[in-house]
Amino acid sequence: MEIVDVKEIQARFNEAVDLFWGYWGSGNNRSFYEQCMQNSHGPDGIPRFYVAISEGEMVGTYSLLRNDINSRHDLYPWFACLYVKEEYRGKGIAKNLLQHGVEQAKKLGFKMLYLESNIDGFYERLGWNENGLTYDPFGNHAKIYEINLEE
Template sequence: MHIDYLCDHPELIEELAELNFKEWGQYKPEDTLASRTERMRAACGKGAIPSVVVAIEDGKLLGGALLIDSDMDARPQLTPWLAGVYVKAEQRGRGIASQLVNRIVEEAAALGVPQLYLYTDAAQSLYARLGWEVLEEMEYDGLPVTVMKRSISQ
């Protein structure tokens, strides 16, 4: 298994967009799979914000994560964000999510980012183990979430 830029594997863009859409699409009813796919394609930077990284094994997509400017309209002052961390259900429990998160943190550090943000409704303990701190609890898109931050040492 290795982590690579999605832009180096364009054949995986639609699959990752579909996984993200199935996981989180219900929170944005106006969203479509086509618009999610276009946003994923547009986010496919490399060594920049936005960037997308993917976990791949034997040519198959296992999961992905994004580094983006903003992931929460309610907190426009917070930037940049770790977003869309997703690992296929049958691949969970192998540490893939942790590797994806750590890779995004490394990408942010290489860009000189001092703080990185995320929000989650269910994975607070994972992120806490990886050095993230709770910033606030709130409701967003009708879902109780935890906003977290990670200071990045330069």
């Protein structure tokens, strides 16, 4: 398996957009994902979008974002859009994507990395610490997890 920045695989760009949108999007917002991905690699290096490829098939995703559409705009970057196709789960791909994100955030010079989730136990086992709550525009909340990239 390899993890590739979507910007590096332009020939498969639409396939990558469809994978992100297919899991994280809804109805008619594919253009949101497409434009976000087209305009990645800003002045501070983010946002970035990655896909995991196994035997030629895109099997998972993640992104590094300035904000994961939540109320904590003071915190960034955010590890977001972690997804592994169902038939590939249980093979360590999510763990590999998460570790890749940590490494990329370090390379970009960030000192902390954040994510939001209501999954108990998974992120803690991988060294992340729970640190409060964040809210989305629809009134939902999620736990904030953080990891120190300088340790």
